[in-house]
Amino acid sequence: MSEHTPIGLENDTRAIRALTHSGNFHVDETLGYVILHYALAPQGDLRTRILEGTCGDRLDFVRTRSPEVIKGADIVFDVGGSYDPPSGRYDHHMKDKPLREDGTPYSAAGLLWKDYGVAAIRNILTSPVEEGVPEAIWKSLDKSLILPIDQDDNGVVKMGKLSLADIVSACSPPWDTAELHGVQEAKGREALGFANAATAVAAHLVNMVDRVRASLKATSRVLASYKAAEDKRILLMETGMPTEKVIFERDLPVVYVVSPAGPEQWNVKAVPPVRGDFGQRVSLPEAWGGLEKAALAEVSGVPDAVFAHPARFICGAASREGALKMARLALEIDASLKIA
Incomplete structure (x- = not known):
């Protein structure tokens, strides 16, 4: 300058x-x-x-x-x-x-x-x-x-x-x-x-x-949300915005980003292993892939579950609490599979 x-x-x-x-x-x-x-x-x-x-x-x-x-x-x-x-x-x-x-x-x-x-x-x-x-x-x-x-x-x-x-x-x-x-x-x-x-x-x-x-x-908002997170693997954003750039530039151990996708849906998006790449650090549960609404709710145990993409990189629920529960369950299921 x-x-x-x-x-x-x-x-x-x-x-x-x-x-x-x-x-x-x-x-x-x-x-x-x-x-x-x-x-x-x-x-x-x-x-x-x-x-x-x-x-x-x-x-x-x-x-x-x-x-x-x-x-x-x-x-x-x-x-x-x-x-x-x-x-x-x-x-x-x-x-x-x-x-x-x-x-x-x-x-x-x-x-x-x-x-x-x-x-x-x-x-x-x-x-x-x-x-x-x-x-x-x-x-x-x-x-x-x-x-x-x-x-x-x-x-x-x-x-x-x-x-x-x-x-x-x-x-x-x-x-x-x-x-x-x-x-x-x-x-x-x-x-x-x-x-x-x-x-x-x-x-x-x-x-x-x-x-x-x-x-x-x-x-600024991503870093504030990360600082406030109890589980640093789950980044809860109250407003939808780009997060991947910050996650990789700051080397944050975030696995799932939970954020609103409209007035009546919250999504859980898996972070890829490399910025901009396909794949996920931790994929969503295999049993959820491709299911919607009642079928997904029954398998996941989340009553307001909406969908889970067949590629298992994103899923969603009707509420903030439902999406957070899906993210936590996905981590628990992944941990149990690693122990087994």
């Missing part, structure tokens, strides 16, 4: 002109623009600013390679031949590239994320969060979203088909647009393509911020 106050964040009223190069565009400068949009002027219209040069807010945005225009801009990224954040310069094409601690070269998006990412996240978040959450989201997205873009843009590791980089590239007009439609029309289609790409990238960033926020919230 930034070690200085980036240009435009020292106050929220100063007019800022941001600039990147014209011509072919890629995911790093597209995301770079999106980051600046959310950090500096999220109330503005992202598309109008691109297509009309202004949208009546504090942030102007220009795409050009003109040295004179570049010289006069407040923030210049992915062009200009200089990396000097206090002066608002964020290029990465020099011989001495700015590098991450692990030696990975930064892209323009990575450099702007370092300085403006937390501010962008704070403006993207639509509900109050606990102190430190924006920084935690920044760290998570720096690894999962920004680093792959750094690697792709610098020729380290290609993101591949249907990645964000590929989606952005698909927004560019074909190579023969000027030949078919003339230079002016080609410029207009290029601007429209960049606007379309920025719109897609902005939607992706907003969704990713919200998903990471929710993931951090789930982590």
Whole structure:
């Protein structure tokens, strides 16, 4: 994260002109623009600013390679031949590239994320969060979203088909647009393509911020539920949410997760031996597999039992107490089979 106050964040009223190069565009400068949009002027219209040069807010945005225009801009990224954040310069094409601690070269998006990412996240978040959450989201997205873009843009590791980089590239007009439609029309289609790409990238960033926020919230709740559990093998969640990520990252010995599956059903889901894998650490009882309602209630001894999947990785009951009883019985049956 930034070690200085980036240009435009020292106050929220100063007019800022941001600039990147014209011509072919890629995911790093597209995301770079999106980051600046959310950090500096999220109330503005992202598309109008691109297509009309202004949208009546504090942030102007220009795409050009003109040295004179570049010289006069407040923030210049992915062009200009200089990396000097206090002066608002964020290029990465020099011989001495700015590098991450692990030696990975930064892209323009990575450099702007370092300085403006937390501010962008704070403006993207639509509900109050606990102190430190924006920084935690920044760290998570720096690894999962920004680093792959750094690697792709610098020729380290290609993101591949249907990645964000590929989606952005698909927004560019074909190579023969000027030949078919003339230079002016080609410029207009290029601007429209960049606007379309920025719109897609902005939607992706907003969704990713919200998903990471929710993931951090789930982590807190899972750990609290685990701490409160009498039997650490059974994780009781009062609200349905992702749990597997936390279980494996924290190496929790959870075997079954009990959680609501609607207003009238609670499920027991077996944890797999490896995250995302098939199979179960402890399968549900063989005698339950494929049974429903009365038949399952009779075999299991749980009056409100609803179902047990034939693959024995999930079962359910009509009540919280019934589901908990099924989880406890499954562990007891497994223990008795091991003794036998």
